[in-house]
Amino acid sequence: MLLSRRRLLASAGLGAAGVGLGASGYLIGHEAATAEAAEAAGTVPFHGEHQAGIATPAQDRLHFAAFDLETESRAELRELLEEWSQAAREMTEGRMIGAENDNLLAPPDDTGEAKGLPASNLTVTFGLGPGVFDRPGLGLAGRRPPELKPLPPLPGDELNELESGGDICVQACADDPQVVFHAVRNLARIGRGTVTMRWSQLGFGRTSTTSRGQETPRNLFGMKDGTANIKSEDTEAMNEFVWVDDGPAWMRGGSYLVSRRIRMNLEVWDRSSLADQEETIGRRKYDGAPLGGQEEFEPLPLDKTGPDGEPVIPTNCHVRLASARENGGVQILRRGYSFTDGVDQSLGELEAGLFFIAFQRDPEKQFVVLQRKLGVHDLLDEYIKHVGSAVFAVPRGAEEGGFVGEALFA
C-alpha cells in the first residue's frame, strides 16, 4: 500500500537528516493555517456514528467511483480501508495527503490539484459490494448481512456491465468539482495494486434536497427533483428508512447505497409539450407544485379529480408511482447528481442524465419495490433508461482515530 510506504519514506528522512526537521516544522504550521481557512469555508467531520455524505446536506458536486478488489488478502483489504480513511480524514479537513510533498526526488504523496482550495464540505463515503463477501480468501462470508446481495433484474434495465457493480465504492461529494476529482484520484492512486477502478462518474449538480435548509434543485428535465425526499432533520424517517440498527455490528449505523446511472433522452424530452412534461412527472415545471395543487411542498392531491373526472395527478405519472402512499409507506433517501459525459457518438446526442444514488435500510424492500413499479408503469420510462447499477453496504462511521469498516475485522 502506497501511503504507508510513503509515510515510512518520510519518517526515514526525518531520522536521517536534521535539515528535514526545520522543513517539516514549516510544513505543519502551513497546514494548520490551511485547515483554519478550510473551516471557514466549510468542513464536514469525517468521524461519527454514521459516515458523512448521507445525511450531510447534499453538496453541489460528485465524483463516484467503483473499484474491483485485486487481492484475496484480508490484511490488504484492511490496510486499504485504513489508508483510505486516513487520506479521507486529511482531505476532508482541507489538508494535503501524506507527509512527503516537498522532496524533489520523490513523487509527492498528494497529487496537488486541491492545494489552496478550501475543503468545500468534502465528504468521502465508502461502501462494500456483495462480491467482497464471496471471496473465500477474505473469509468474510460469515459477516455478510443478508440485505447485501446483487440487485435482481429489474424492468427497464439496459445495463452495461462495465458501468455496473464493483467491490468497493467511493462517493466523494463537495461544493467544488476539483476537490471531488482530487479525492477519487488520490484514493485510486493509494489503492493501486490492491484495487482497480472499474467505473467512475462525475456529477455536476445535485438533484436532491436532503435538508430543509436547501432549495429544491432541478434535474436535466428542468423539473424540481427531490421535493418529497426524506430530510435529514427528520430523525424518525432517517431511523425508519435509512439507518441500519440490527445485523452485524459493523453495519449498525450504516446504510445501503444503490446507484443507478440513468441516461436521459434529452432530445426527445425537449420536443415534448409542456403539458406532456408536466403530466409525465405530475408536477408543474416552473414552481414545482403538484398538478392540481398550489405550491411545491403541499401534500400530493392524489385523490383529487378534475372536471373530466380523471385524477389531477395522472395514474402513471412519476410522483404518484414513486409516492410513499402508493408503495405501502416505503421511502428512500435520494442523493443523486446530474451528469454529462460528452456526446453519444453512435447517435450524435448528449450523453447525459441522472446519476441516481439512494440510501436505505434494505434495498430489496425499498429501492427494488419502487423500481419494480416505476420500471413498468412510469410515463417517464419513455425518456430514460437505466444503463448502470450497483449496490453497496455502507459501514457505520469511523471512530476518532479509527477507520471505516474497522468492526468488520474485529
Next chain:
Amino acid sequence: MNRLPLRALIAAAALGLLALFVAACGSSDEAPAGSKEMTFTLTDAGCEPHNAKAPAGPINFQVENGGTGAVTELEILDGETIIGERENITEGLTRSFSLTLEEGEYTVRCNGGEEEDGTLKVTGTLKTKAGPEVEKAIADYRKYLIENTEELTARTKPFVAAVIAGEIAKAKQLYPVARINYERIEPVAESFGDLDPRIDARENDVKPSEFGGFHRIEKALWEEEDLKGMKPVAEELQEDVDELEENVKGVKLQAVQIANGANELLTEVSTSKITGEEERYSHIDLVDFKGNVEGAEDAFKTVAPLMEKQDPQLVKEIEKDFAAVYKALEPYETSKWPGVVLYGELSEADTRKLAQVIDALAEKLSLVPAQIAKGEGA
C-alpha cells in the same frame, strides 16, 4: 515533458559533469550542508554578477528579480545543455536551486537580457564521497549498458544486411531481435542528443525528411512491403547504433539516475507500448514491453542494495510486483515469432490488465530514487 528530464541530466553526466541532482531542492534550507551560496540578480541588462567564480562542489543558487520584466529566468548550461534552471521569477520573487559542479566553465544564461550569457568559472576538484556499494552499483549498471549496446550492434548487423539485400521475410524475422536490447536501455540512449530520434523515432515524431531508423524500415517491411530506397536508411541505422555503443562507454552515471531510468522505462510501457503506438506497422509492441520491463528490473536490481537498509520491505514488494508483471505477460507468450502475440490480438480486457500491473509496480518504483538518495546521504 518534464522541465528537467533525466535524459538531460544523463547527458550532462555524459559530458563529464556531475550534476548532483540529489541536492537540487526547491528551497534554500534544503540545500546540502556545506553548499556555497551564490546570489544572482535578474536585471534588464541580464544576470548580475555577469561573470562569477566558485569552487567545485555543491552550490546553492539564489536567483532574485531585481525589478525587471524582461528577464524572469536563469539557466546554468554546460556547453548547450541546460543542467539547472529556475523560471517565472517575476518581480519581487526569489527562487533557488542547487547543483554540484565539477571544475570547468559554465554559461549563466538570463534569457531576454541585453547581454544574455555570462560565465561561471568553477575551479578545484570535487570531493566525491560515494561509498564502495554505490561505486559497485554504478559499475554494474555500466557493464549492463555496454553488454546491451554490444548486443544491439551485433544484432543490428544481420538485420541491416537483410534489408540491404532486399530480403523482406528475413528482415522481418530479425527486426524484433535487435529491438529488445534497445528497449532495455532506452532512457540512456535518449540522453545522447538526437541519437534516439535517429534510431527510434516514430513517423509523427520528426519531420518527414528526418524519418529514419528502425521504424522507417519497419514501415517499409510491413506497410509498404518494399525495401526500395532503404539501403541508406539501414546503413545510417548501423552507424547510429555503433555510435551509441561508443558513447555508452564514456557515460557517467549516478545511482539516483539509474533508479530514475527504471521509472522512465515503465513510463515508456504506459505511454507507448500498452497503447500499441510504438510498433504500429509490425505490432510487436509486447516485445518492446518486455524489453522495457526487463530493463527496468535490471536497473532496479543494481541499485536495490543501496536501499536495502532503509526499506527492505519496499525492495521485496517491488520484486513481487515485477514477478506479477511477468506473470501477467505469460498468457501472451508463444513459441512462434516474435515470441509474444501481436498487439492486435489483445482485447481491451487484456491491455487493461497489463496496464494495471504496470501502474501498480510503477507507483512503488517511483519511491526508489528518493530512497537511494537517502541511502547515499546517510
